[in-house]
Amino acid sequence: MKKPLLVIIVLGLIVFFTTVFTVDERQQVVILQFGDPVRIITEPGLHFKLPVPFQNIVSFDDRLLEYDVAPEEVLSKDKKSLIVDNYVRWKITDPLVFLKTVQAIPTAITRMDDIIYSELRRELGTHNMTEIITEAREEIMEKVTRNSDEATDQYGIKVVDVRIKRVDLPKENEQSIYARMEAERNRQANKFRSEGDEEAQKIRASTEKDKTIILAVAYKEAEEIRGEGEARALEIYAKAYNKDVDFYEFLRTLETYKKVIDDKTTLVLPADSKLFKMLYE
Amino acid sequence: MQTKRVIIGDREVKIPVLGIFPMIAIGLVLWLLTGTYIVGPDEVGVVQTFGKHSRISQSGLNYHLPYPIETVQTPKVTEVKRVEIGFRTTGKNQFRTIEKESLMLTGDENIVDAELIVQYKIKDPVAYTFNFVKPEQTVREAAEATLRTIIGRHKIDEALTAGKFMIQEESKFLLQSILDKYETGIFVVAVQLQDVSPPKQVIAAFKDVASAKEDKNRMINQAEGYRNNVIPKARGEAQAMIREAEGFRVARIARAEGDVAKFNAMLVEYKKGKEVTRKRMYLETMEEILPNIEKYIVPDGDGSNLLNLLNLNAQGGVK
Numbered sequence: 001m002k003k004p005l006l007v008i009i010v011l012g013l014i015v016f017f018t019t020v021f022t023v024d025e026r027q028q029v030v031i032l033q034f035g036d037p038v039r040i041i042t043e044p045g046l047h048f049k050l051p052v053p054f055q056n057i058v059s060f061d062d063r064l065l066e067y068d069v070a071p072e073e074v075l076s077k078d079k080k081s082l083i084v085d086n087y088v089r090w091k092i093t094d095p096l097v098f099l100k101t102v103q104a105i106p107t108a109i110t111r112m113d114d115i116i117y118s119e120l121r122r123e124l125g126t127h128n129m130t131e132i133i134t135e136a137r138e139e140i141m142e143k144v145t146r147n148s149d150e151a152t153d154q155y156g157i158k159v160v161d162v163r164i165k166r167v168d169l170p171k172e173n174e175q176s177i178y179a180r181m182e183a184e185r186n187r188q189a190n191k192f193r194s195e196g197d198e199e200a201q202k203i204r205a206s207t208e209k210d211k212t213i214i215l216a217v218a219y220k221e222a223e224e225i226r227g228e229g230e231a232r233a234l235e236i237y238a239k240a241y242n243k244d245v246d247f248y249e250f251l252r253t254l255e256t257y258k259k260v261i262d263d264k265t266t267l268v269l270p271a272d273s274k275l276f277k278m279l280y281e
Numbered sequence: 282m283q284t285k286r287v288i289i290g291d292r293e294v295k296i297p298v299l300g301i302f303p304m305i306a307i308g309l310v311l312w313l314l315t316g317t318y319i320v321g322p323d324e325v326g327v328v329q330t331f332g333k334h335s336r337i338s339q340s341g342l343n344y345h346l347p348y349p350i351e352t353v354q355t356p357k358v359t360e361v362k363r364v365e366i367g368f369r370t371t372g373k374n375q376f377r378t379i380e381k382e383s384l385m386l387t388g389d390e391n392i393v394d395a396e397l398i399v400q401y402k403i404k405d406p407v408a409y410t411f412n413f414v415k416p417e418q419t420v421r422e423a424a425e426a427t428l429r430t431i432i433g434r435h436k437i438d439e440a441l442t443a444g445k446f447m448i449q450e451e452s453k454f455l456l457q458s459i460l461d462k463y464e465t466g467i468f469v470v471a472v473q474l475q476d477v478s479p480p481k482q483v484i485a486a487f488k489d490v491a492s493a494k495e496d497k498n499r500m501i502n503q504a505e506g507y508r509n510n511v512i513p514k515a516r517g518e519a520q521a522m523i524r525e526a527e528g529f530r531v532a533r534i535a536r537a538e539g540d541v542a543k544f545n546a547m548l549v550e551y552k553k554g555k556e557v558t559r560k561r562m563y564l565e566t567m568e569e570i571l572p573n574i575e576k577y578i579v580p581d582g583d584g585s586n587l588l589n590l591l592n593l594n595a596q597g598g599v600k
Contacts, residue, residue: 022349024332025411044333064413064463068422087422089413089463133433134388161462163426167386167433174392178482181391181437185486189493196497203504211515218519222526229530233537240541247551248544250559254566267576275567276578 018052028062030095031055037096060095064160067109073170074121080129081173085166086141088116090152090159097156108155115151116162119144132167140164316347324355327410334407354410358403361470364421366428367396368475384480385429391437396475399424399456401467408466419465424472427456440477441487449474 023029023044031039033055041047042062049055071085090112092098102108123144127136141163149159169177241248261267269276284295299307319342320326326338330351338345338353345351367383368376383394401420403409413419431451435444453472460467479487551558 022332025329025334027332044329044331046331046333061414063411064465066413066415066418066422087426089419130390133386133390135434137430137433161459163423163459164429165422165426166429168384169386177390177392178480181479181483182486184391185483185490189486189490192490192493192497193500196493196500199497200500200504203501203508207504207508207511211511214512214515214519215522218522222522225523225526225530226533229526229533232530233533236534236537236541240544243545244548244551247548250562251544251547254562257566257570261570261574263573265574267571267574269576269578275564 015051019048019050020046021049021057022046023059026061026063027059028092028095029057029059030099031057037099040094040096042095058095058099060092060098061105062092064089064091065105067112069113069116071166072117072120074124076124076129076132077126078128081170082124082129082132083166083168083170084120084124084164085168086116086120086162086164088112088159089161089163090157092156093158094156097154099156101155108157111155112148112152112157112159116144116148116159119147119151120162123147137164137167312347314347316345316351318343318345318353318355320355321357323357323359325358325406327354327356327406328352329354334411337406356403356406356409358406361400361402362417362420364399364401364417364424365396366399366421366424367394382425385432387435387437387440388433389436392480393432393437393440393477394480395428395432395440395477397424397428397452398471398473398475400470400473401460402470403466404468405466408464410466412464412466416465416467419463420460420467423459423463424452424456427452427459431455437479441479445474445477448477 021029023041025044027044029041029047030037031041031049033050035056038055039049049057066087066089068087069085071083074082074084076082092108098108102111123140124132127140132140141161145159145162148162152159168174285298287294287296318326320338320340322340324340326343326345327334328336328338328345328351330346331349335351343353345353368378371377378394378396380394383396384392385395387393399420409416431448432440434451435448438444440448449472452474453469456472457469460469478484
């Protein structure tokens with residue numbers, strides 16, 4: 001009585017578990033009927049299919065996937081060699097096409113790599129090195145992303161972003177950049193020192209100039225003052241001495257005697273001079 | 282309840298045996314209990330029902346229907362994670378530079394050594410959990426690309442000095458927009474540009490520019506110092522010249538006035554007896570000057586014997 005019931009329950013469970021399946025938020029699923037894809041499920045949740053011998057499921061990642069491209073040497077338009085390191089973010093958008101064309105992720109990456117590498121080469125080849133380093137970088141990345149995306153449609157892949165991580169120069173070219181940088185800095189250093197010299201000399205020269213002017217102006221003023229003193233003194237003297245020129249002359253002569261005649265003087269006096277006229281009388 | 286007799290050695294033990302349905306019931310209860318879970322204070326619970334995201338649970342004790350019906354993931358949403366570009370922290374205050382990451386070209390085709398720290402956290406736990414793979418690598422690669430893109434937009438001198446803040450802000454903005462484009466649910470908290478320095482091959486030349494700048498300032502300062510020393514001195518000297526002249530003027534006038542006063546006073550007296558005063562003054566002067574000097578008095582008055590006199594004197598000197 002009990003045994004058949006148990007068998008039915010077990011069989012029922014087996015059928016149930018091969019019929020019911022869940023699709024995770026991170027997955028998308030293709031249902032194969034005897035190996036032939038019949039349905040795509042991208043909506044997560046509980047889903048049903050025919051039990052195992054009839055239908056199988058293949059699931060694919062529904063997330064944004066990564067792949068890092070190995071650094072490659074690429075030539076720019078001005079024939080300069082650059083080492084470009086980029087990465088790719090991509091998604092499986094059509095699992096059916098994906099399954100039919102590339103089956104699995106490693107194959108997909110190989111295909112994608114071919115496309116992106118050639119797109120990148122072509123795009124970088126239309127720009128000069130300076131542009132690649134500076135303003136054109138984002139434009140290049142956008143264009144490569146867009147073109148690669150179109151080219152990978154055939155694999156059910158969406159290329160979301162091709163991004164250049166690094167653009168570097170080969171080692172040999174780096175040396176020449178360093179040499180240029182050094183020369184540029186030496187030039188700047190020299191410029192600063194010469195400027196300093198120039199400024200300092202300017203200051204010193206203007207100092208000398210100012211000093212000379214200050215002293216000359218002061219000399220002028222001082223001489224004017226002296227002149228004023230002399231003039232005033234002359235005026236005073238003239239005014240007074242003019243009262244009696246004769247007396248002044250007499251006084252001044254006596255003064256002059258006192259100064260001119262000193263102990264080294266030998267004086268020969270005639271006996272009949274004014275002073276000695278009484279001596280022989 | 283049914284029991285079963287079991288003989289262990291020489292003893293007989295009774296073991297209770299459960300029927301099939303109570304066993305299933307207990308199993309069911311235990312299975313249901315596996316749905317309890319704890320969400321830490323720094324986490325949220327992202328619950329999936331049959332693989333589809335159904336709800337978010339907050340910190341504390343929570344329950345979801347047991348596997349395989351519901352599952353939960355608990356990303357740490359308050360934790361600020363950190364990615365280092367150009368270097369790695371190897372220990373406390375120990376760092377290792379990674380030149381491959383840190384050396385990059387600037388907009389004017391120079392090379393700088395730049396290091397960056399990115400701090401990020403989860404702003405959308407659902408997007409963070411379901412939308413993409415390898416979160417840390419994603420942030421790292423995007424940050425590396427960002428830093429190089431931004432540095433490539435700037436000239437070396439900007440990158441080394443004043444443009445640092447701008448580079449940081451631009452990097453933060455660009456990085457956030459990339460991560461948003463990938464729908465990562467990541468929020469860039471901060472982008473910190475660490476040291477931006479010239480590559481070590483040329484650092485000496487850069488340092489020399491700095492010292493040249495200082496040399497320039499020093500030279501100017503020295504010249505200014507010289508000026509500050511010389512000009513006040515000159516001004517002092519000028520003032521001294523003027524003061525001296527002023528002194529001279531006053532003195533000259535005063536002396537003149539003095540002389541004149543004396544003259545006037547004498548003139549008054551002189552006028553009282555001209556001849557007498559004249560003679561007296563003459564004689565007084567002679568008295569004053571003649572005692573100290575050698576004098577010869579020649580009697581004949583015309584001085585013709587002067588030569589003889591001189592000869593005589595010379596011979597006398599010899600004797």
